[in-house]
Amino acid sequence: MRYPVLLSAILMLLSCTNDPAIDTVPGPAQIVRLSDSEIKGLDPQKVSDLSSLRVAADQFEGLTRLDAKGNAEPGLAHDWKISSDGLIWTFALRNDLRFSDGTAFDATLFPALLDRLRALETAAAAKALFGNIVTVEAPSGNSVIITLASPDPSLPALLAHPAMAALPLHRISEAGDKWTSDRPMIVSGPYRLSEWKLNDHARLDRNPAWHDEAAPTKTVIWKPMDESLSAMRLFLSGGADIAADYPASRHQWLKQNHPDLAHSVPYLGSYYFAFNTRTPPFDDRRVRTALSMAVEREWIADKVIGIGNIPAWGLLPPGLAGPASAKPEWADWPRDKRLQSARALLEAAGYDAKHPLRFEIRFNSSAEHRRVAVAMAAMWKPLAVEASLFNSEAALHFAALRQHEFALSRSGWIADLPTPENFLLVHQQANGGGNYSGHDNPDYDRVLARAIAEPDPAKRQILMRQAEAILIADMPILPLYFYVTRSLVAKRIAGWEDNISNVHPSRTLRIRP
Numbered sequence: 001m002r003y004p005v006l007l008s009a010i011l012m013l014l015s016c017t018n019d020p021a022i023d024t025v026p027g028p029a030q031i032v033r034l035s036d037s038e039i040k041g042l043d044p045q046k047v048s049d050l051s052s053l054r055v056a057a058d059q060f061e062g063l064t065r066l067d068a069k070g071n072a073e074p075g076l077a078h079d080w081k082i083s084s085d086g087l088i089w090t091f092a093l094r095n096d097l098r099f100s101d102g103t104a105f106d107a108t109l110f111p112a113l114l115d116r117l118r119a120l121e122t123a124a125a126a127k128a129l130f131g132n133i134v135t136v137e138a139p140s141g142n143s144v145i146i147t148l149a150s151p152d153p154s155l156p157a158l159l160a161h162p163a164m165a166a167l168p169l170h171r172i173s174e175a176g177d178k179w180t181s182d183r184p185m186i187v188s189g190p191y192r193l194s195e196w197k198l199n200d201h202a203r204l205d206r207n208p209a210w211h212d213e214a215a216p217t218k219t220v221i222w223k224p225m226d227e228s229l230s231a232m233r234l235f236l237s238g239g240a241d242i243a244a245d246y247p248a249s250r251h252q253w254l255k256q257n258h259p260d261l262a263h264s265v266p267y268l269g270s271y272y273f274a275f276n277t278r279t280p281p282f283d284d285r286r287v288r289t290a291l292s293m294a295v296e297r298e299w300i301a302d303k304v305i306g307i308g309n310i311p312a313w314g315l316l317p318p319g320l321a322g323p324a325s326a327k328p329e330w331a332d333w334p335r336d337k338r339l340q341s342a343r344a345l346l347e348a349a350g351y352d353a354k355h356p357l358r359f360e361i362r363f364n365s366s367a368e369h370r371r372v373a374v375a376m377a378a379m380w381k382p383l384a385v386e387a388s389l390f391n392s393e394a395a396l397h398f399a400a401l402r403q404h405e406f407a408l409s410r411s412g413w414i415a416d417l418p419t420p421e422n423f424l425l426v427h428q429q430a431n432g433g434g435n436y437s438g439h440d441n442p443d444y445d446r447v448l449a450r451a452i453a454e455p456d457p458a459k460r461q462i463l464m465r466q467a468e469a470i471l472i473a474d475m476p477i478l479p480l481y482f483y484v485t486r487s488l489v490a491k492r493i494a495g496w497e498d499n500i501s502n503v504h505p506s507r508t509l510r511i512r513p
Helices: 002-017 050-059 109-118 155-159 169-181 228-236 248-257 285-293 297-305 335-348 367-383 394-402 420-427 429-434 442-453 457-474
Strands: 030-035 064-066 072-074 077-082 088-093 133-140 143-148 191-197 201-206 219-224 262-275 357-364 385-392 408-414 477-489
Touching: 030 050, 030 228, 050 191, 050 201, 050 219, 064 155, 072 077, 072 155, 109 133, 109 169, 143 155, 228 248, 228 477, 248 262, 248 477, 285 335, 285 367, 285 477, 297 367, 297 477, 335 367, 357 367, 357 394, 367 385, 367 408, 385 394, 394 408, 408 477, 420 429, 420 442, 420 457, 442 457
Parallel strands: 030 219, 357 385, 357 408
Antiparallel strands: 064 072, 077 088, 088 143, 133 143, 191 201, 201 219, 262 408, 262 477
16 A cells, blocks of 8 residues: 555656746746747747747857847957958857867858858748848858948847857758757757747756857746736746846836836837828928927827837937937927927918818827827827827738828837948838838938948948938938837846847856855
8 A cells, every 4th residue: 555655755756856837947057037928939040039039049159149238249250350341351260169069160151051041941031131241251161251242330240140150050951940859959159958848938058069168057947928017927026037028017116116126228229100201291391390399209208108218309229320319400499489380380381270280190009109199199289280090900000001001100110230220221212111101312312322331430320320310301200219128137147238239148147146
């Protein structure tokens, strides 16, 4: 009779040992990070969502990598040189590079990586990001030469993207798409995936063959949390070290009750509404400018949103093309003066109390977007403007923007890279359907083309600001504020650096003693 009892005790012990609740909580050698969604895939060249890319960046390293502040630094290459025209970059690789399975690789890997990235069967989501690269060559085992179509000072940041990281092509040629099923995965970065339980967690352990010093934390757990309120509650209960997001409605409460845990900093994103400049009434710049002049951006950022957003009059977030964001000359006028000038512009365009300006504000379903639209409609009433509201789910909303079926519509941009051109190129005529407003100014396109062709960083920045100034004067979009990130970081975590790119590699984080 004792044997069934003994067997039951053993089974209970084993079940406790394998309990994921025990394995996936913060520990002395384990950091638990909450992402805002499940990983969509493990092949760095075939994913585009942020959660997948963050896990990929922990596992795969390219010629460069990003540091704790989001800046590019040497990765598999220890140094690089740039030609005087900014078109040829020569990277010197580190010696004795190996994948986590011990397989050696050298410079000849990188031309093959670009070929795979551009292959139709790969269907790489990030393929367009690397469109400025003409060739990748390996004249020797420790030298990679990249030739560009136009100068690009941000190339080191681009090459840190997981899509151009060192992938185990030797394994991929054997296993095809099944290579990502290996446990542990074969990787080139500081961590390797040892376990992935769908909708539960992904466990990353140190890569013993990584070229650099071992990552300071032995294990990193990534857990998907689709609902930010649930993520916040799990974090505050001690079930996680880092949460990638928290509800905007809880921002003030967190700042009051947990100011040392909540992080809200400017991000590489602009929130704006796009005018349809192709048809009346917004084919008239005077009308667009009048409406922009009447909007109280500080009030929207502080009272309507209330999570520390920076009011915006231009497109580029602070720091991208200068320490401060650009403004039109009327931005600092008193409200009465702005309303008076706006009223005059509308009257000159044929609109007044007897002939009111009427249009529809379109936005995708969100309480935040609705509040902003309602606020703007109220701010325009003193100008005898009658704005109605129309909301739809996101897919229909953006389909309408691409088909130009709107008058004024919620839009915005989150940059792929911390560069001005990543924002500005969206609004040139050559962008086609992605240029929602239909902005068409040859002077803008010309200055932007000059900026992109300029190899000197200082001169390039000046030209970027000139292009933005033209965009502000044309007013095809109505900028309102710059996005901010929202994160929760436990006191026991060191190495977290707030930055505009919201980049926080796991290898830069450590557990305080």
